[in-house]
Amino acid sequence: MRYAILLLAAPYTNQASHSALRFARTLLARGHQLETVFFYQEGVQNAARLASPPQDEPHLVDAWSALSREHGTALQVCIAAALRRGLLDEREAARHGKQGYSVEPPFELTGLGQLIDIGLRCDRLITFAP
Amino acid sequence: MSHAKPRDLLVILRRGPHGSSQLREGLDTALVAAAFGRTVTLLFMGEGVTALVADQKAGPLGQKGTAATLEMLEMYDIDRLLVEASALEQFGLGEEDLMLEATAVSQASIALEPASHRLVLVF
Secondary structure, three states, X not given: OEEEEEEOOOOOOOOHHHHHHHHHHHHHHOOOEXXXXXXXXXXXXXXXXXXXXXXXXXXXXXXXXXXXXXHOOEEEEEHHHHHHOOXXXXXXXXXXXXXXXXXXXOEEEXXXXXXXXXXXXXXXXXXXXX | OOOOOOEEEEEEEOOOOOOOOHHHHHHHHHHHHHHOOOOEEEEEOHHHHHHHEOOOOOOOOOOOOOHHHHHHOHHHOOOEEEEEHHXXXXXXXXXXXXXXXXXXXXXXXXXXXXXXXXXXXXX
């Protein structure tokens, strides 16, 4: 089955991001496809390039990147939700005259139209929210 | 309320216009979907029915408010607006208090809506 995940919760505040990641790993292990993880609302914080949790805790940002590298899952971040919260890739940082950037591939800033697309295209869109 | 051909998107709005960004983001999602040619139904439930109260201004916290967005729905061909009848009653609202024409629906008919849409998003 072709799955997509919609993640609406910030990492570390509650269980949702951890659960989403475990769900992603499990469905891939069972032979399903995970086309896209879409990060929206507080979920965009999962794309923070500079996240530096204590070393004995799961690194959720790195874990999403690893998932994408291993399985080709797209990591799409709602651009409007991201910019409001200081999450900018190199291009957006330059466009807004900001030094440094906080989002890098495989995370990509994209529009809400993508969420509608994957919701209609995939067999299942599973939401993880706070 | 079933449709021969399923509509694309049902956006369920359960929050009022101030206090969180849920309503604004739900409406944005609906507009984006409509702009891409998708058929959209909006369902105002619970506190979400207060979004339709006429004569709302921007919020004191600098929020833009959602009335202007609601006025744009027609331009985007979003014309199927449903509002939970029991929630209107709970908030002491009548159809004459609403800024847009919406169809008041019972909880029994609300229960049928998700099945007649290909995608449901809740805000």
